[in-house]
Amino acid sequence: MRVLLVEDEEPLAGYIAVGLRKHGFAVDIAYDGRTALDKCEVTPYDVVVLDRDLPVLHGDAVCRQLAQDGVSRVLMLTASGAVEDRVEGLTLGADDYLGKPFAFSELVARVQALARRSAPARPPVLRHAGVVLDPARRTVERDGRLLQLTPKEFGVLEQLLAAAGDVVSAETLLDKVWDEHADPFTNAVRITVGTLRRKLGDPPLLETITGAGYRVSR
Numbered sequence: 001m002r003v004l005l006v007e008d009e010e011p012l013a014g015y016i017a018v019g020l021r022k023h024g025f026a027v028d029i030a031y032d033g034r035t036a037l038d039k040c041e042v043t044p045y046d047v048v049v050l051d052r053d054l055p056v057l058h059g060d061a062v063c064r065q066l067a068q069d070g071v072s073r074v075l076m077l078t079a080s081g082a083v084e085d086r087v088e089g090l091t092l093g094a095d096d097y098l099g100k101p102f103a104f105s106e107l108v109a110r111v112q113a114l115a116r117r118s119a120p121a122r123p124p125v126l127r128h129a130g131v132v133l134d135p136a137r138r139t140v141e142r143d144g145r146l147l148q149l150t151p152k153e154f155g156v157l158e159q160l161l162a163a164a165g166d167v168v169s170a171e172t173l174l175d176k177v178w179d180e181h182a183d184p185f186t187n188a189v190r191i192t193v194g195t196l197r198r199k200l201g202d203p204p205l206l207e208t209i210t211g212a213g214y215r216v217s218r
Contacts, residue, residue: 077102133158163215
């Protein structure tokens with residue numbers, strides 16, 4: 001899942017981004033409202049975590065524009081947790097609202113919930129050919145054997161299982177699992193799929209469709 005974090009306090013932005021990445025999200029960062037909108041014009045984010053008090057362009061204006069575009073779910077952050085502020089934030093078009101300070105586990109849960117809402121409906125636990133992937137618990141098993149996957153391997157497998165046998169291009173995987181710093185000409189996707197194949201074991205689960213991408217075997 002691709003997330004844009006819009007937060008002008010750089011140390012806090014770095015802390016939040018690191019935490020979200022540990023939970024498997026691909027995270028880009030913007031430090032002001034104008035940059036946030038510019039990034040959203042280029043990348044269709046699943047969720048935008050938006051601080052309300054931003055320089056250059058206020059978070060309220062950013063939220064209105066994102067709500068009008070209707071591309072991304074918006075989780076608004078603010079230093080005030082008063083009811084009237086929450087109501088105003090939601091009225092602006094935010095999908096959810098979280099006051100500072102917040103428990104990081106709650107932030108992760110809310111981002112995950114919004115990400116599910118931005119994607120087509122799918123089972124909460126993905127199952128295929130003996131593989132069980134639980135996004136909430138961040139666990140993967142095959143035939144009862146717990147697999148130790150890196151965040152990128154987990155993200156790639158989640159995308160392929162969610163596609164339910166449809167082909168997913170390397171470009172799509174790079175967009176959903178990596179972030180804006182990923183080189184579009186990198187072979188990171190191919191390498192990650194290769195290590196994932198080895199960890200999944202036999203019978204082979206992942207197929208390479210030459211010139212198109214990857215899919216789980218039907």
